[in-house]
Amino acid sequence: MSQHEVLNSEKHRQLRVKTGYGAALGDAVMYAMTYPMEFRDIQSCYPILFTKDSNTGGFFAVAILGFEADQNLFLQDDRWDAAYVPALIQRQPFLIAKSGEGDARPPVVSIDLDHPRVSQDEGEALFDDGSEPSEFLKKKIALLDKLHRGLQHGSGFIDTLLQHELLEQIAFDIVFNDGSKKTLQGFYSIAEERLYQLKGDVLESLNQAGYLQPVFMAVASLSRVRDLIERRNRLQVSQAAG
């Protein structure tokens, strides 16, 4: 499914990366992973929920894009209809990998050669004639750098939420305009009642870790669910019209 290689100016000299958006480019996903430093941008467009990694059972934060697998309600043909696109989407097909065993090794930029954005003849070049990174690649590297710092900052976020029992299961029972129903399962949100009972010292420690603002951003983001339902309802109408 994916084939990761550390980016190399010799080996990957000819590679190109397709830009823009579209289902064929791998953008038809129900959610995108996110991290606390990004919550402020995310909550302006998407609901932020938490779900579990099927391999480890561990929680991670996600920006919700649709109501079922492979459904991205922000994707309109080749357009992403939102003011902000999650960094984990923007960075495709690049990723950060460790350069070796152990946590001390510096991260290196890698590429998923099996990603649909990777091409031999179409899209942006990665290197210029002098084997230097292209402007396009430089921007992606800057994004990955920001992403890396965000993930590091957020690495203790979930444990902190669990420690203070700030996550709770959430079940959405949604009825769309066309009468169809959808139950969104396997998602968790901030436990608001517990949040409002937190005492001074806990609030202070959350604030110092830079986690207090993201917690409230996640709470605020739930009002984006209404927009998501509207998008789904419009989808029905346009499909019926089409």
Place this chain on the structure above:
Amino acid sequence: MGYYSHMEDRISRIVVVGGGSAGWLSAGVIAAEHRVDPEARQPFELLLIESPDVPTIGVGEGTWPSMRSTLQRIGLSETDFLRECDASFKQGTFFRNWHTGNGDTYSHPFTVPTDYADTNLAPHWLALADAPPFADAVTPQTALFADCLAPKQITTPEYAFVVNYAYHLDAGKFVELLRQHCTGKLGVKHIEANVSQVNAAGNGDIRSVTTDRAGEISGDLFIDCTGTKSLLLGEHFEIPFQSQQAYLFNDTALAAQVPYTEDDQAIQSCTHSTAQTAGWIWDIGLPTRRGTGHVYSSAHISEDEATGQLLAYIKEVAGDKAAASIAPRKIRYQPGHRREFWHRNCVAIGMSSGFIEPLEASALVMVELAAGMIADQLPPTRDVMDIVAERYNRKFLRHWQQIIEFLKLHYVLSARDDSPYWQDNRAASSIPEKLSEQLLLWRYRSPWHQDAEAVDDLFPIPSYQYILYGMGFRTEPRHTGSRRQELHQRHAAELFRKNAARAAQLQQALPGNRDLLNKVREFGFQKL
């Protein structure tokens, strides 16, 4: 009675005599419900006296699903429990050679038949031509047995399930974990000493026990967890022991730990029970080893022969090399129980109250029920204790009676004719009267809700269905038919179909036991 005398009457100190899983589990359940730590609102103490010289017997490696709520109740994390106790998931029991002895098999899973509350599938299953085995037809759980699949996923919260489950565990490690938790978290006081004398109060209660290195220890309620010795209830109060060997012949066990042949060998999803000529062999899979043992009737087979059968079994499942290194440990026991269990201010829990063969792993669940009832109904004063005691005795006599009848059912239904043991097991004189009546009734209608005696029956009616129809018992169809027969049949056919689909779906979705246990070791379960 005046205010002050009432205060003196208050139950404020419980003394558990004896460690082992019975002692520590009881202490844990009671201490979780009644704060005994120094910050508690009322002065209330829970002491456990454990002999530093007597090793625990270490039987009882199989549990019931009730153990999940018991562990949760005492505040243990499931991840810690699984990691510390070398525990694995148990989804029921798989029986081999019990019916004909010619390689026959059947299952007793922990999941009740699908739609059991509203539909009795047994008569519909009996009417099927080419029916799959009963358990396979009515629950998806048995489909997981063959591939050694787990009852849940790593994303399932702790103690929650996809299909109902209990545990197999290392009893020695379990005691160790409970001891740490009870003393470290729950405020139970641990006294390492041997009890040398039981001292009576003027009214006939136990006033105190004298120990060899901790002096005299007084208490308001004594819990006797001294094992078969039954030091307080049996020796001090002389409450008679009632043998049940007339019904259940087995009185000896040979236990042996068996290594896996490969490190990553699959871990069985259920207890395996394989009938022999004069008993049966248990086989349970833990992450690091298997626990096996032969339970038999010493009147029907010699120890040498019983050992030979156990070694032959081990050779079959684990190879010659494993069998060569085995030195079985022998445990003699008298099947039966005390005439009463709570006498004056003393209640016996665990083997001090009685013991029966582990055919349906009833030992630990009885400890959980006993400790639970004491925790829930703890008499606040001495003058109400006798009322609680009487209720307790009635309830637990009923539990013992049901255990004996239900275990006997496994033997009565056997068609094996290859040894006097199986023939003797079907002699009318060896069958409890109530069981004979039930069997007669069930020839004409299958057991369902109307056969449940009490809401807290130890063995629910689905268990009877699994044993009866697993062992080839036939219930005749009703002669009179029903006006809505066709409707019922259509509904039943739909349930059978859905069950098969669910089984196939679960086989795809659930990981292997070992895979999941490895993940628990690495990541742990989430609490939500």
